[in-house]
Amino acid sequence: MTWIVHSLWLVPAMPLLAAGLSALAQRTHRLLTASVAIGSMSLSLLLSLIALAEVLRFGSQDATKHVFNFGWFQVGSEWLKIGWVLDPLTAVMLVMVTFVGLLIFIYSVGYMAHDDNFARFFCFLSLFAGAMLGLVIANSLLLLFICWEIVGLTSYLLIGFWYQRPSAAAAAKKAFITTRIGDLAFLLGMVWLYSQAGTLLFYDNGAGCLEHTALIRLMTQTTTFGMAASTGIALLIFCGAIGKSGQVPLHVWLPDAMEGPTPVSALIHAATMVAAGVFLVARVYPLMSGHGGFDLSPASAPALKVVTWVGAITAVFAASIAVAQDDIKRILAYSTVSQLGYMMLGLGVGGVAVGMFHLITHAFFKALLFMGAGSVIHGCHEEQDIRRMGGLRKLMPITFATYAVGMLALCGFPLLFSGFWSKDAILHAASTWSASRAPFYLAAFGVLLTAFYMTRQVIYVFFGESYRSEQAVTPPHESPSIMTLPLVILAGFSILLGLIGTPAWPWFSTFLDGQQVQFDLRGFAESGVLAVMLLSTVLFLIGLGIGWLLYGNKPAESRAASDPVEQFTPRIFNLLRNGWFVDAFYTATFVRFTTWFSVLCDWLDRWVFNGAVQIISSLTLGASWMSRSTDVFVVNRIFDQSCQEATLGGRLLSRLQGGRVQSYLRIIGIAFAGFVLFLICGHHG
Amino acid sequence: MTAPVNYLLVSAVIFAIGLAGALVRRNAILVLIGIELMLNAANLNFIAFWRYSPNPEALTGVMFALFSIGVAAAEAAVGLALIITVYRHFHTTDLDRIDSMRG
Numbered sequence: 001m002t003w004i005v006h007s008l009w010l011v012p013a014m015p016l017l018a019a020g021l022s023a024l025a026q027r028t029h030r031l032l033t034a035s036v037a038i039g040s041m042s043l044s045l046l047l048s049l050i051a052l053a054e055v056l057r058f059g060s061q062d063a064t065k066h067v068f069n070f071g072w073f074q075v076g077s078e079w080l081k082i083g084w085v086l087d088p089l090t091a092v093m094l095v096m097v098t099f100v101g102l103l104i105f106i107y108s109v110g111y112m113a114h115d116d117n118f119a120r121f122f123c124f125l126s127l128f129a130g131a132m133l134g135l136v137i138a139n140s141l142l143l144l145f146i147c148w149e150i151v152g153l154t155s156y157l158l159i160g161f162w163y164q165r166p167s168a169a170a171a172a173k174k175a176f177i178t179t180r181i182g183d184l185a186f187l188l189g190m191v192w193l194y195s196q197a198g199t200l201l202f203y204d205n206g207a208g209c210l211e212h213t214a215l216i217r218l219m220t221q222t223t224t225f226g227m228a229a230s231t232g233i234a235l236l237i238f239c240g241a242i243g244k245s246g247q248v249p250l251h252v253w254l255p256d257a258m259e260g261p262t263p264v265s266a267l268i269h270a271a272t273m274v275a276a277g278v279f280l281v282a283r284v285y286p287l288m289s290g291h292g293g294f295d296l297s298p299a300s301a302p303a304l305k306v307v308t309w310v311g312a313i314t315a316v317f318a319a320s321i322a323v324a325q326d327d328i329k330r331i332l333a334y335s336t337v338s339q340l341g342y343m344m345l346g347l348g349v350g351g352v353a354v355g356m357f358h359l360i361t362h363a364f365f366k367a368l369l370f371m372g373a374g375s376v377i378h379g380c381h382e383e384q385d386i387r388r389m390g391g392l393r394k395l396m397p398i399t400f401a402t403y404a405v406g407m408l409a410l411c412g413f414p415l416l417f418s419g420f421w422s423k424d425a426i427l428h429a430a431s432t433w434s435a436s437r438a439p440f441y442l443a444a445f446g447v448l449l450t451a452f453y454m455t456r457q458v459i460y461v462f463f464g465e466s467y468r469s470e471q472a473v474t475p476p477h478e479s480p481s482i483m484t485l486p487l488v489i490l491a492g493f494s495i496l497l498g499l500i501g502t503p504a505w506p507w508f509s510t511f512l513d514g515q516q517v518q519f520d521l522r523g524f525a526e527s528g529v530l531a532v533m534l535l536s537t538v539l540f541l542i543g544l545g546i547g548w549l550l551y552g553n554k555p556a557e558s559r560a561a562s563d564p565v566e567q568f569t570p571r572i573f574n575l576l577r578n579g580w581f582v583d584a585f586y587t588a589t590f591v592r593f594t595t596w597f598s599v600l601c602d603w604l605d606r607w608v609f610n611g612a613v614q615i616i617s618s619l620t621l622g623a624s625w626m627s628r629s630t631d632v633f634v635v636n637r638i639f640d641q642s643c644q645e646a647t648l649g650g651r652l653l654s655r656l657q658g659g660r661v662q663s664y665l666r667i668i669g670i671a672f673a674g675f676v677l678f679l680i681c682g683h684h685g
Numbered sequence: 686m687t688a689p690v691n692y693l694l695v696s697a698v699i700f701a702i703g704l705a706g707a708l709v710r711r712n713a714i715l716v717l718i719g720i721e722l723m724l725n726a727a728n729l730n731f732i733a734f735w736r737y738s739p740n741p742e743a744l745t746g747v748m749f750a751l752f753s754i755g756v757a758a759a760e761a762a763v764g765l766a767l768i769i770t771v772y773r774h775f776h777t778t779d780l781d782r783i784d785s786m787r788g
Binding site for chain 1: 781
């Protein structure tokens with residue numbers, strides 16, 4: 001254990017500190033917030049590189065996880081422990097997140113230069129980076145979940161950054177609510193795991209929940225449908241990953257999330273945050289696969305089957321939608337969903353290394369593509385419709401060159417680009433999957449679609465007639481160098497990164513497994529490797545060719561007319577353009593149900609519960625009114641009346657009591673006379 | 686038996702005079718005198734009824750009269766003492782002005 005393991009917390013702490021500082025800064029402190037954010041990310045990158053070097057140093061001879069755990073708080077007699085872990089997975093993710101993050105931070109300085117809320121933007125970005133790095137280093141599912149939720153919050157804040165626009169506010173809300181559905185399942189899985197394993201630490205010198213003892217216990221317990229407890233927990237956690245990583249059926253939020261500023265789309269909704277779901281699956285892989293190793297995935301693990309199928313379906317589904325989109329960022333968004341599907345597929349069929357390799361390469365070229373798209377949008381004066389662009393190749397040469405690199409990497413241009421190697425690893429793993437061949441065919445079809453839609457987009461944006469817009473007074477211009485420099489760096493990595501994972505020198509997968517790597521050209525000779533490579537190359541060329549045939553060298557007038565695919569099959573094109581009507585379906589079912597249910601709740605509240613309360617209150621009111629009127633009209637009146645009578649009587653009687661002795665005597669005398677008269681009359685009568 | 690009637694008439698006249706005095710006079714002393722007159726009318730009645738009773742040897746009427754005169758003397762003393770006290774208190778003996786017992 002070296003000091004970097006102990007002080008790994010500094011990596012997320014730096015951006016968090018920067019976020020805190022930026023939150024305190026005034027709106028006018030643009031330079032301060034930007035430099036604090038970029039400085040903190042640079043420090044984090046430095047620390048991450050040290051961590052990576054450390055992992056590399058003890059990598060091969062020491063495959064154990066380097067963890068640092070401590071008690072957070074006490075519940076009853078048990079300590080709830082959290083901590084961080086330094087292993088190859090963490091180190092790779094740390095470097096990727098900090099590096100891509102840093103470039104996007106720098107790019108944002110140029111992109112957001114004219115925005116009033118520059119300081120707020122960097123505050124949110126830093127908060128996001130801190131939470132994401134915390135998520136990566138977490139050695140406890142609880143800590144991971146906390147960071148996961150902060151990441152979701154920053155996603156919400158940044159999608160709705162231009163909250164003045166109703167569409168942005170709605171998109172932010174949609175993203176938050178949709179991911180929350182998955183997070184609920186994640187939370188349930190976490191609680192279940194805690195109740196079964198008694199700990200949420202991943203690795204704890206043999207006592208963690210991903211280690212042998214706990215795994216055996218989880219796997220031998222069966223729950224409903226004869227499912228092992230580990231499978232149930234893994235599936236629930238995977239639901240969280242589905243929400244976060246935009247897998248079918250919870251992918252609907254990701255395309256809408258493009259309402260946010262483009263650096264946000266690049267950083268959060270393409271490179272890092274959406275990959276958190278993939279990372280989560282990779283992190284709890286022992287739980288998914290049902291054994292402690294990272295090397296092979298037994299096709300028998302039911303949780304991994306689900307991951308595979310969800311990934312494969314998402315990959316093709318989203319790619320097909322991307323074919324018919326016109327918004328430059330929406331195309332990339334659906335592309336991201338599709339690529340995340342590939343990663344899930346890779347995790348399902350090939351293990352952690354395959355999925356994570358694609359995650360890393362994708363982070364670079366997708367960030368590159370999004371930043372290129374941002375540069376295009378910036379240059380075209382906030383225009384996002386690809387049909388109204390064109391001919392930008394000459395006007396924005398750096399953006400075009402880097403965008404082309406990203407596009408080729410995404411499509412998997414053979415041998416040169418990183419996407420080719422990572423996607424090829426996935427395809428190869430899928431082709432050897434024992435359970436079913438269907439995911440392989442789906443993924444292969446996805447390759448074709450990817451090449452097709454990216455060709456279509458690049459031709460629309462960069463080729464053909466030059467940009468002519470009635471509204472734009474000034475022609476499109478190249479972006480400032482603070483924006484193009486990150487593009488160039490990312491383009492370089494998009495090419496080079498592929499070399500760390502070729503079949504001949506599979507450094508990446510062996511690094512994750514903690515083994516030695518050697519250069520061996522026989523890796524290509526392994527059964528099916530070359531065949532799969534050939535197949536993906538052919539598919540890529542077919543996609544590219546169809547795209548070129550349909551869209552290349554068309555006069556500008558045809559852009560205004562309908563899309564060639566639309567002319568060919570208008571119904572299918574319409575279906576794809578509307579994203580298979582998933583949104584409409586959700587609107588018609590879940591949203592309507594929710595609305596209906598809320599109306600019902602409202603009605604219940606208004607009429608039943610409120611009615612009951614009203615009746616009770618009316619009854620109380622009535623009873624008190626009765627009591628009052630009884631008091632006023634019966635009791636009071638009787639009392640008043642009798643008092644009055646008594647007063648009257650007293651007044652009458654007091655007349656007699658004149659205080660004069662003689663008048664008393666007079667009465668006595670008259671009475672006496674009367675009495676005598678009575679006696680006399682009585683005797684005579 | 687006409688003899689006692691004269692006595693009784695006299696006593697009735699005296700009683701009426703006493704009563705009228707007691708009722709009409711404002712001065713407390715004169716009212717007391719009226720009361721004494723009425724007492725003496727009663728005493729006269731005692732004597733008259735005794736003298737013409739079937740058994741005058743029993744001296745019952747005389748005894749009554751004697752007791753009555755004794756009581757009347759005590760009563761006059763008490764009455765006069767009261768009048769003196771009232772006078773001291775109210776500085777008057779006019780009964781119409783002594784009405785603090787009015788209800």
